[in-house]
Structure formats: structure tokens, C-alpha cells
Amino acid sequence: DTEVTQTPKHLVMGMTNKKSLKCEQHMGHRAMYWYKQKAKKPPELMFVYSYEKLSINESVPSRFSPECPNSSLLNLHLHALQPEDSALYLCASSYSSGNTGELFFGEGSRLTVL
Amino acid sequence: GIQVEQSPPDLILQEGANSTLRCNFSDSVNNLQWFHQNPWGQLINLFYIPSGTKQNGRLSATTVATERYSLLYISSSQTTDSGVYFCAVGVDSGNTPLVFGKGTRLSVIA
Numbered sequence: 095d096t097e098v099t100q101t102p103k104h105l106v107m108g109m110t111n112k113k114s115l116k117c118e119q120h121m122g123h124r125a126m127y128w129y130k131q132k133a134k135k136p137p138e139l140m141f142v143y144s145y146e147k148l149s150i151n152e153s154v155p156s157r158f159s160p161e162c163p164n165s166s167l168l169n170l171h172l173h174a175l176q177p178e179d180s181a182l183y184l185c186a187s188s189y190s191s192g193n194t195g196e197l198f199f200g201e202g203s204r205l206t207v208l
Numbered sequence: 209g210i211q212v213e214q215s216p217p218d219l220i221l222q223e224g225a226n227s228t229l230r231c232n233f234s235d236s237v238n239n240l241q242w243f244h245q246n247p248w249g250q251l252i253n254l255f256y257i258p259s260g261t262k263q264n265g266r267l268s269a270t271t272v273a274t275e276r277y278s279l280l281y282i283s284s285s286q287t288t289d290s291g292v293y294f295c296a297v298g299v300d301s302g303n304t305p306l307v308f309g310k311g312t313r314l315s316v317i318a
């Protein structure tokens with residue numbers, strides 16, 4: 095069983111909708127991540143939070159807005175998305191944001207933008 | 209930045225066969241992980257192996273950091289082994305996120 099939980103598993107939204115993806119971990123990890131994955135491609139890093147502060151933003155459009163309410167929770171707020179934003183969105187966590195730690199992924203949220 | 213190359217890109221196996229997947233990287237690393245992405249999209253940790261050899265059941269991995277490669281061995285493959293295997297590496301500079309290879313897509317047929 096994954097110890098990183100993502101909801102919802104599937105989401106369909108229109109281009110004018112506002113929705114949120116949620117991620118939760120209870121492993122005591124201090125770093126949390128959002129990745130985007132298109133079909134037949136590796137995951138692409140979007141954001142990194144370290145100790146609840148945004149430490150990396152990989153030039154992601156502002157229609158994606160991350161939020162880290164506490165060390166266990168990570169949200170991704172979605173607004174005015176485009177059809178090309180349809181993808182699998184993966185949350186991950188690690189003990190620290192330094193690259194020496196093991197990364198654990200959630201099951202993903204599959205997003206379709208109509 | 210560091211380059212990560214995985215081979216082969218695609219692999220089809222008969223159930224019961226053995227296979228070796230390779231991950232080459234272009235610089236020194238202090239983190240290397242192997243993941244299996246199942247057909248439903250979940251990325252499952254297989255090994256955290258910046259150096260040395262580890263085994264877990266039918267799977268084992270070896271990383272030779274000085275020669276900049278890692279190998280993932282799958283023995284007696286099963287249909288549930290199907291999916292994409294990713295190698296991801298972290299470089300010595302510390303805060304740079306993991307870099308993923310493009311993956312090896314494995315299909316195990318009964």
C-alpha cells in the first residue's frame with residue numbers, strides 16, 4: 095500500500111472550472127513534490143516544497159497553484175486549464191528535499207480537461 | 209545537466225524468462241532509484257541503490273557508481289511485471305531534483 099495518498103483518482107473538468115488535487119503523507123517527510131506525466135513520458139517535476147515552503151517552481155504556468163497547508167498535506171489548485179494540461183499528476187514525498195533521500199509516489203490523479 | 213539513458217526502450221518477454229535493464233548516467237551520483245510504473249500509473253519504489261547490490265525476491269539491482277551504470281535484473285518474469293521501469297538519479301551537488309530516464313517498457317506475455 096502506498097503511504098502517499100492522492101485524491102481524486104480521476105478528474106474531468108472544463109476549461110473554466112476551478113478544482114483542486116490533494117495529497118497526504120504520514121511518513122514524517124519534510125519535502126513534498128508535484129510531478130506531471132504525459133503518456134509514454136517520464137514524470138516532469140513541477141513544484142517542490144521543503145519544510146512547507148516552496149523551494150522549486152519549474153516555470154509552471156500560473157493556472158497551476160500549489161499550496162502546502164502543513165507538513166503532511168499538499169494541494170494543487172487548478173484554474174482555467176487547457177486541454178493540453180490533461181495528464182497524470184503525481185504527488186511524491188521524501189525525508190528531505192536534498193537528493194539523497196528516497197522518493198515515494200502516490201497513485202496519481204488522472205486529469206482530463208475538456 | 210546529467211544525462212540518463214535507459215536501455216532497451218522496449219522489451220517483450222515470455223513468462224518465466226529473465227531480463228536485464230540498464231541505466232547509464234553521465235556524471236557522479238549520490239542517489240539512484242529504480243521504479244516500476246504499473247499499467248494504472250502508480251510508481252512503485254523498487255530499489256534505492258546509489259551503489260552496491262540489493263535483492264528483493266525475483267528482482268535485484270546493481271549500481272557501479274565508478275563506471276556510471278546500474279542494472280536491474282528480473283528473474284522468472286510474471287505478467288504482473290509488465291509496465292514501465294524508470295531509473296532516476298540525483299547528482300552530488302545536493303539540491304538538484306532527481307533526473308529520470310525515459311524508461312524501459314516491459315511486456316510479459318503468458
